[in-house]
Amino acid sequence: MKGLNMMKVLVTAFVLFSATLFVVSCSSEKAQSKNTTKTTTTENYPSTTPVAQSDASVLQFTASDLDGNMQNSSTWVGKQPLVINFWGTWCPPCRKEIPDLVRLYKEYHPKGVEIVGLAVRDTPEKVRAFSKKNGMEWVMLMANNEVAYKFKISSVPTTIFVDRNGKVVEKFIGMRGYEAFKKAFESIL
Numbered sequence: 001m002k003g004l005n006m007m008k009v010l011v012t013a014f015v016l017f018s019a020t021l022f023v024v025s026c027s028s029e030k031a032q033s034k035n036t037t038k039t040t041t042t043e044n045y046p047s048t049t050p051v052a053q054s055d056a057s058v059l060q061f062t063a064s065d066l067d068g069n070m071q072n073s074s075t076w077v078g079k080q081p082l083v084i085n086f087w088g089t090w091c092p093p094c095r096k097e098i099p100d101l102v103r104l105y106k107e108y109h110p111k112g113v114e115i116v117g118l119a120v121r122d123t124p125e126k127v128r129a130f131s132k133k134n135g136m137e138w139v140m141l142m143a144n145n146e147v148a149y150k151f152k153i154s155s156v157p158t159t160i161f162v163d164r165n166g167k168v169v170e171k172f173i174g175m176r177g178y179e180a181f182k183k184a185f186e187s188i189l
Helices: 002-025 029-034 092-111 124-134 145-150 178-187
Strands: 062-065 070-072 082-087 114-119 139-142 158-162 168-173
Touching (some): 082 092, 092 114, 092 178, 114 124, 124 139, 168 178
Parallel strands (some): 082 114, 114 139
Antiparallel strands (some): 158 168
16 A cells, blocks of 8 residues: 555656646747847847857767767868757647748758757657658757757757857747748858
């Protein structure tokens, strides 16, 4: 009897922890705007300021692609403008910003910008199907715990803009729209 009660307590604690983690991880634009005092005038999304010169080691990571092959960030970092987008197929704000990222990828990929998507708490099968259905033609990787920790990812979507010299120029935590993204894309050219 005592063991059964302990098991119920542990299961309940795990369920509550998981639910809390989900709510925190997939933050909505409304929750983000409440935590930010400065907002953009065009889209009413939380604003960010340019990030100071980053430690280059933070931008160095390896993650598996959708076929299980390990890819290294040195393929892109310091060689071309780069957008790193942490997202999930299960995350409503992530799904909502995808059409704007697809549109911007079509505009900026010919100018040398690459997007690397890092799917968080997802499966390669779901990511492959979702990406194909939504026209996400950029590099798609699976974010492991080490990569998420290295980038200090507290919620998704999180989008990081890196110039061709490997300097982080901008970091958005939470969903953004076309105009905010476009300014950040321009800032890394």
